[in-house]
Amino acid sequence: MINIILNNEAVTMPYTKDHKNKTREKILESSFKLFALKGFEGVTVNELMKNCGLTRGAFYAHFSSKAELYSESLKFAASGTKLASFKPEDIPSKKWLALLLDEYLSLEHVRGEHTITCPLAFLATDINMQDDEIKSAYSDVYYGMNSTIMKYATSYTDCDQHDILSVTTMIIGAVAIARTLPDQESIMALLTACRREAGLKLGGI
Amino acid sequence: MINIILNNEAVTMPYTKDHKNKTREKILESSFKLFALKGFEGVTVNELMKNCGLTRGAFYAHFSSKAELYSESLKFAASGTKLASFKPEDIPSKKWLALLLDEYLSLEHVRGEHTITCPLAFLATDINMQDDEIKSAYSDVYYGMNSTIMKYATSYTDCDQHDILSVTTMIIGAVAIARTLPDQESIMALLTACRREAGLKLGGI
DNA sequence: TATTTAATATGATGTTTATCATATATTATA
DNA sequence: TATAATATATGATAAACATCATATTAAATA
Structure with a gap:
């Protein structure tokens, strides 16, 4: 349905536009809960991801570091x-x-x-x-x-x-x-x- | 000066009675400051000991774990x-x-x-x-x-x-x-x- | 259904760190 | 000053963990 022309070539889009955004929000929400419960150092990237049904591998596709997730999840929680x-x-x-x-x-x-x-x-x-x-x-x-x-x-x-x-x-x-x-x-x-x-x-x- | 009779044998006392207590208090005081500044996970046993002029080796002669030191330093700070x-x-x-x-x-x-x-x-x-x-x-x-x-x-x-x-x-x-x-x-x-x-x-x- | 590519998972690495084991230094008495 | 014993220091280890590299999965289009 959606085509993006890049370098004069048609490129398919295997996932819908906001699949990643949804996942990102899922990570933010569940991570904030864990951070609040156990603190920044008290929880591992592994745990954070497992907590929302993913593994640590997917993490760095969404955030550049644990500290960035912490900061983002803080803002997310506040907005919610x-x-x-x-x-x-x-x-x-x-x-x-x-x-x-x-x-x-x-x-x-x-x-x-x-x-x-x-x-x-x-x-x-x-x-x-x-x-x-x-x-x-x-x-x-x-x-x-x-x-x-x-x-x-x-x-x-x-x-x-x-x-x-x-x-x-x-x-x-x-x-x-x-x-x-x-x-x-x-x-x-x-x-x-x-x-x-x-x-x-x-x-x- | 001070003799303690143990198993019918005289035992010398290389350090004065409260040398260890003094050291313990020194550790407690300086550790609380670091804990307050950086949190439990944010500071290492090494740092805590270096902060009061000792090394990690001496630590376990005074406390059985980092968690015990945390708890004791909390009480110490409150009393001070x-x-x-x-x-x-x-x-x-x-x-x-x-x-x-x-x-x-x-x-x-x-x-x-x-x-x-x-x-x-x-x-x-x-x-x-x-x-x-x-x-x-x-x-x-x-x-x-x-x-x-x-x-x-x-x-x-x-x-x-x-x-x-x-x-x-x-x-x-x-x-x-x-x-x-x-x-x-x-x-x-x-x-x-x-x-x-x-x-x-x-x-x- | 085949292809492409994003999303996710698995494997690996280097570092940090609490704790243990052992060695050295220090000091009150004899 | 020599001795004994405590206090402190140094060396070693094993586990935990953030992050990187690579492999697998899954979904949108042709």
């Missing part, structure tokens, strides 16, 4: 969170922010059971062991989160940039620390405390 | 923080808490320039890639921080356990995230926002 897929028309800002807090500060999120977990909370310190490009990807995600929340919070309350910074910092810290706690009760206590506090800060939600 | 060395008689609780926040949320701390950095902030997610004993050491440190702050905050204000949890979570998150930010200005903005917020929460300090 509820935060990033927010549609402002769907629902009032105030209600949406409340739902966001509920989900973000949930047991399921802490346990990594959400389809996509927040890289900010799961990889906070892992990032610092990587190079500047990765750190930069991380802080971009962080500022993105802040400006989205800021945008919708200011529509119904008068909190300023400082308030938002302190709230995002707290909820990210809450999930990161909750992951280290030994039992469900301790985790819930922390999440509940931070949920209440964040709600107050964001205009009583 | 300003928080742990707090003397209640020295200074009024309120003033001391204010100083603590100032130091904790300082540029120097974020840069790792303090003699001892806070393991909670520097290793938050690195911990989750380790085994349960290490996670347990981490959460012990976290709860220790909470109860110390709680103890002194309640002496002059009426905040409850939930308030303390949300404050500690925020300041730990603040330092962890600040470390990922690209420039001093961004770091200061975050630290300042959280310093203000924490001060309000802890009775206006």
